[in-house]
Amino acid sequence: xxxxxxxxxxxxxxxxxxxxxxxxxxxxxYNGGGDWYSNPTSIPNLVSFCNENINTNISEEIETVxxxxxxxxxxxxxxxxxxxxxxxxxxxxxxxxxxLLAGGFLHIDDNYGMDPFVRSEIxxxxxxxxxxxxxxxxxxxxxxxxxxxxxxxIHEHDKNNPQAFGIFLEGRLVLFYTYESDLGDGWxxxxxxxxxESTRLQAxxxxxxxxxxxxxx
Numbered sequence: 001x002x003x004x005x006x007x008x009x010x011x012x013x014x015x016x017x018x019x020x021x022x023x024x025x026x027x028x029x030y031n032g033g034g035d036w037y038s039n040p041t042s043i044p045n046l047v048s049f050c051n052e053n054i055n056t057n058i059s060e061e062i063e064t065v066x067x068x069x070x071x072x073x074x075x076x077x078x079x080x081x082x083x084x085x086x087x088x089x090x091x092x093x094x095x096x097x098x099x100l101l102a103g104g105f106l107h108i109d110d111n112y113g114m115d116p117f118v119r120s121e122i123x124x125x126x127x128x129x130x131x132x133x134x135x136x137x138x139x140x141x142x143x144x145x146x147x148x149x150x151x152x153x154i155h156e157h158d159k160n161n162p163q164a165f166g167i168f169l170e171g172r173l174v175l176f177y178t179y180e181s182d183l184g185d186g187w188x189x190x191x192x193x194x195x196x197e198s199t200r201l202q203a204x205x206x207x208x209x210x211x212x213x214x215x216x217x
Contacts, residue, residue, distance in 0.1 A: 023056075023215060026063040026072070028080040028106070032087030036080065037064075038111050042187035043079055046207045049187075054144045054208050056215070068092040072099050077214055081109045081184050086117040093124035100125070100167075100174040105214045108177045109184045112157050118177060122167065131165040131177060140164075140176065143212040145205040152202040154195070155182035176210060183207055 027043060029036045043062050050056040065071045065078070068091055072078060078099075088096065100106060108118055122131060134140065136150035151162040162181035166173050185193050186203020195203075 022059060023077070024059040024061065024063065024075060025077040025079060025211075026065045026075040028072070028078045029064050029066045030080065030082075030086050030088065031067075031092075032085035032117070034082040034085040034114070034117070035111075036082050038082055039184040039188055041189045041192065042081075042184040045189065046187045046204060046211070049204045050208045050211055054212055056211065058211070068095050070095075072096070072104065073102065076104060077211065078104065078106045079109070080106060081111045081114075083111050083113040084117065086114060086121050088121045088124050090124070093121070097125045101169065104174070106175045107210055108175070109182070110177070110179045111182060111184055112155075115179060122175070122177075126167055126169075129167050129169070131167060131175075134164040134166045134173075134176070138164075140173070140209055140213045141206075143209040143216075145209055147206060147209070151178055151181045152183075152206055153181060154186040154199060154203045155193070157182070173213075181206075 025043065025047070027036070044060060047058045047060050047062070051058055051060075063071075063075065065075065067088060072095065096106070108114070110118065119131065134150075136148060141147040141150055151164045153162045157180065160180045163179045165177040165179060167175040183203050183206055186195055186200050187207055190197075190200060
């Protein structure tokens, strides 16, 4: 319990001097059988892009943490992705809720097939809060890069428009869910999906906006 309290205090300290502080982010490992480990080159590439282009100082060592572990409190930013099943136990949902209430941030990127699971499991985390669609006018789309139409479309699956959803707690965005966009595919090495350079750049710029928004607010 003392360790957890110490980690909570660390997360509650305001993040300032965006370009001078060093941060580390982690990939969230969850249960249920979904491939939480998909897109292995995406986050390292995004971090490199941010450090080179928007003056961040993010560690290039990407950690993996389990959703029910106290280790999540060591990281101000968690990234979660996959294609299917996600299951949070009661204790895991409680742990994630406490992390987000303490100042942490979770980005969920649907790699196709996660949506019904994301919606049900986030309800376990915040039973009284709904995922709300985030409009293109929100500042997360207007950091170093402007996305006047909101979330960019990176990969086509069901011909649906990309959408961004979030959970707000007392006006603070604590969870950002990107749907029908597949940002993580665009962050991967070029030869993985054979995306054009312009498509990859759109994905990386949007990812940079997400990190910049989190670490500068």
